[in-house]
Amino acid sequence: MIYRELPADGIPVTQASDIRNSDDIILNADVVVIGSGTGGAVIAHELAASGKSVIILEAGRYVPSSQFTEDMAWALENLYQDVGTQTNTVGDTVVLQGRCVGGSSVVSSTIAVRAPDYVLESWAKEHGIEGLAPNKINRYYEKVEKRLHVHINEPHEINDCANAIIRGCEALGWSWRPQSRNVKQCALTGHCLAGCPSDRKASMQVTYLPWAIAAGAKLYADTYVETILMKNGRAVGVSGQIIDPNNQAVVANIKVNAQIVVAAAGAIHTPLLLQRSKVPNKNDQLGRNLCLHPTSVVLGKFPVPVYGWRGAFAGMHVDEFLNESGDKTLMESGLAAPVQLMAQNELSLGVDHIRFMEEFKYFSALNVFMPDTGHGFVHWSGPMRGGSKRIEWNMTKDEFELYKKGLKRAGRIFFAAGAERVYLPTYQRIQATSVYELDDIVDSVDYGALGLYSMRLVSLNAQGSCRMGADRKKAVVDPYGQVYEVSGLFVSDASLLPSIAIQHPMLTVAALSHYIADQILTRHQGYFWS
Amino acid sequence: MSQQDPALVQLESQLATLSRRRFLTTGLILGTTAATALTYPARVFADTGVPTYIRHLSEAEYRLFDKLRQVFLPTERFSALPSTTEVPVMENLDNMVGRLNSDTRFLLGLGAKTLEFSTLYKMKRFSSLNNKQALQQIRAWQSGLALQSGLIVSLKTLLGIAYWRDPRTWQALEYDGPVTTKWGIRRLGNMPVPRDQEENIKI
Numbered sequence: 001m002i003y004r005e006l007p008a009d010g011i012p013v014t015q016a017s018d019i020r021n022s023d024d025i026i027l028n029a030d031v032v033v034i035g036s037g038t039g040g041a042v043i044a045h046e047l048a049a050s051g052k053s054v055i056i057l058e059a060g061r062y063v064p065s066s067q068f069t070e071d072m073a074w075a076l077e078n079l080y081q082d083v084g085t086q087t088n089t090v091g092d093t094v095v096l097q098g099r100c101v102g103g104s105s106v107v108s109s110t111i112a113v114r115a116p117d118y119v120l121e122s123w124a125k126e127h128g129i130e131g132l133a134p135n136k137i138n139r140y141y142e143k144v145e146k147r148l149h150v151h152i153n154e155p156h157e158i159n160d161c162a163n164a165i166i167r168g169c170e171a172l173g174w175s176w177r178p179q180s181r182n183v184k185q186c187a188l189t190g191h192c193l194a195g196c197p198s199d200r201k202a203s204m205q206v207t208y209l210p211w212a213i214a215a216g217a218k219l220y221a222d223t224y225v226e227t228i229l230m231k232n233g234r235a236v237g238v239s240g241q242i243i244d245p246n247n248q249a250v251v252a253n254i255k256v257n258a259q260i261v262v263a264a265a266g267a268i269h270t271p272l273l274l275q276r277s278k279v280p281n282k283n284d285q286l287g288r289n290l291c292l293h294p295t296s297v298v299l300g301k302f303p304v305p306v307y308g309w310r311g312a313f314a315g316m317h318v319d320e321f322l323n324e325s326g327d328k329t330l331m332e333s334g335l336a337a338p339v340q341l342m343a344q345n346e347l348s349l350g351v352d353h354i355r356f357m358e359e360f361k362y363f364s365a366l367n368v369f370m371p372d373t374g375h376g377f378v379h380w381s382g383p384m385r386g387g388s389k390r391i392e393w394n395m396t397k398d399e400f401e402l403y404k405k406g407l408k409r410a411g412r413i414f415f416a417a418g419a420e421r422v423y424l425p426t427y428q429r430i431q432a433t434s435v436y437e438l439d440d441i442v443d444s445v446d447y448g449a450l451g452l453y454s455m456r457l458v459s460l461n462a463q464g465s466c467r468m469g470a471d472r473k474k475a476v477v478d479p480y481g482q483v484y485e486v487s488g489l490f491v492s493d494a495s496l497l498p499s500i501a502i503q504h505p506m507l508t509v510a511a512l513s514h515y516i517a518d519q520i521l522t523r524h525q526g527y528f529w530s
Numbered sequence: 531m532s533q534q535d536p537a538l539v540q541l542e543s544q545l546a547t548l549s550r551r552r553f554l555t556t557g558l559i560l561g562t563t564a565a566t567a568l569t570y571p572a573r574v575f576a577d578t579g580v581p582t583y584i585r586h587l588s589e590a591e592y593r594l595f596d597k598l599r600q601v602f603l604p605t606e607r608f609s610a611l612p613s614t615t616e617v618p619v620m621e622n623l624d625n626m627v628g629r630l631n632s633d634t635r636f637l638l639g640l641g642a643k644t645l646e647f648s649t650l651y652k653m654k655r656f657s658s659l660n661n662k663q664a665l666q667q668i669r670a671w672q673s674g675l676a677l678q679s680g681l682i683v684s685l686k687t688l689l690g691i692a693y694w695r696d697p698r699t700w701q702a703l704e705y706d707g708p709v710t711t712k713w714g715i716r717r718l719g720n721m722p723v724p725r726d727q728e729e730n731i732k733i
Contacts, residue, residue: 006722009719185718189715198717
């Protein structure tokens with residue numbers, strides 16, 4: 001493939017502000033991709049680079065990286081889904097995801113880690129997806145790692161927030177590893193979650209999307225796909241609306257006729273799109289098996305300033321419990337802006353609240369990820385236009401107990417490192433001042449009614465809601481990425497993952513998208529009549 | 531009755547003077563008292579106006595958040611911090627609320643109204659409590675029913691973001707804020723297109 005000229009900075013994107021009249025827009029392409037995050041951008045590039053005409057439709061706005069402000073509150077309003085307030089139905093778990101050109105890759109913490117081999121093996125054996133066996137998918141991992149500048153943190157990329165945790169791990173004899181990150185020449189600003197204004201984070205906005213465009217793909221932002229068009233069980237395109245992000249006014253209707261449709265809107269929005277489109281759901285699996293991989297932050301307050309937000313956000317993770325026989329609780333360092341404390345940990349009031357905030361420079365933060373078991377469900381409620389999403393997820397009693405175990409471990413690490421106090425992320429205001437009282441304090445947290453409002457949880461890694469598998473009674477998508485019930489309709493995002501990936505899924509999604517692109521180009525050439 | 535409508539008080543007084551039959555007067559006084567009680571909720575709910583810069587919060591929401599602001603963020607006791615009026619907390623909050631999706635916005639409105647009027651058994655809205663009473667009330671909610679606790683924590687989260695997002699608050703925390711421009715970090719732009727030959731990876 002010969003690429004056309006690659007812009008040095010920014011990407012050409014058609015936005016609502018570019019639409020001059022309200023006439024319906026009708027486009028034709030070989031492939032239409034819904035979503036410009038990791039799953040969408042990778043597959044769009046691979047197909048465009050092989051000569052297919054590709055159109056990418058992104059519901060979020062285009063904010064060039066030159067406009068990123070390194071202000072978390074601004075980022076929530078401009079780069080995140082529902083201004084950072086997307087939650088489960090009950091409202092006790094925030095489900096964060098990017099909503100902009102580049103999707104979650106723009107606001108990721110840059111953690112890029114493979115799924116453990118035992119997970120890949122279970123996907124190959126238990127779910128019948130041979131292509132995901134370690135010896136097969138590793139080649140795709142290797143490719144995306146190289147393209148996204150994935151490397152293991154060097155010592156200067158491990159900040160003092162992480163160093164405090166490392167001290168604790170080493171005192172306890174627990175294994176830890178530097179994070180692997182997709183970043184080139186990191187400037188150590190610590191503002192990853194608000195987007196990288198110097199383009200050092202290898203997000204889709206500076207990698208696969210401009211490459212796809214250089215290979216001939218077209219990208220539309222502000223474009224909400226309402227439905228996938230189908231004819232006789234075959235996907236033939238999509239229809240939607242171009243919406244002004246400033247006032248939510250519909251600027252134009254858009255229809256794209258395509259030979260292949262790829263849904264890559266993420267584990268929350270892809271099943272919603274398929275449900276709105278009335279994709280047959282004979283096995284009742286569409287939207288089910290959702291894992292949120294929830295996390296919350298435990299704070300250790302040290303007697304001397306840590307300035308935990310300085311340096312690379314993602315320094316290290318504790319891998320002591322991630323092996324096959326462990327309980328697979330992931331813990332990793334990371335402290336962002338003061339507003340992060342509002343969303344995850346802060347429960348005090350008045351003078352106490354301000355004193356707590358004044359301790360900010362003394363904090364190290366350990367994010368505890370609990371591997372949930374896929375009991376979540378995402379569904380569209382109401383009519384296609386005017387309906388709304390529902391994310392049904394509540395922590396089970398077993399998950400609650402596992403979570404408490406994680407909190408105790410985090411507390412132990414901090415006390416072993418010399419912390420004088422540990423703040424725990426529950427809806428009750430609790431803190432421990434010594435390791436001796438830690439277990440009793442954590443055990444005092446009550447599961448209550450269905451675990452509602454027990455822990456302050458945030459999900460960064462929603463996955464599994466259109467799972468892939470060889471058994472069509474249990475899966476939505478076949479082992480090659482195609483939806484069982486609709487030919488020509490493919491999925492390319494974290495909704496495919498057959499079970500929780502244990503690690504952050506970004507890199508796995510990128511590798512999987514490469515794999516699916518190859519399946520389309522080898523197994524399904526017949527779909528392309530051009 | 532301290533909460534009685536002045537117009538009804540005046541009417542009662544006039545009737546007491548004009549009436550020739552004591553039982554009628556008594557009946558009317560009882561009647562107007564009942565009317566006072568019956569119309570009290572309506573008067574409690576009546577709009578009293580919000581500042582013109584507030585475009586999205588309702589009157590009840592504004593009053594609730596404004597009381598929360600005073601109780602949650604007593605910045606006047608900390609000289610290094612800007613006040614919650616110097617930082618336009620309510621305006622920031624209003625802008626944030628204006629950007630919520632319709633479902634979340636609806637739930638926020640419902641939750642805020644529930645809390646604002648849940649103290650009516652004390653014959654006062656939450657926003658009419660003094661700061662000490664309000665603080666006690668919030669503590670009670672926070673340690674009360676799970677949903678109540680979740681709701682008040684969510685409202686506090688919004689309010690906290692509306693304050694701590696302002697760069698003027700960061701100096702007291704020694705938080706650096708944005709640094710890329712300050713440090714003169716060069717932008718790298720788009721990364722070069724991949725060359726599979728150079729990658730030397732066969733798939």
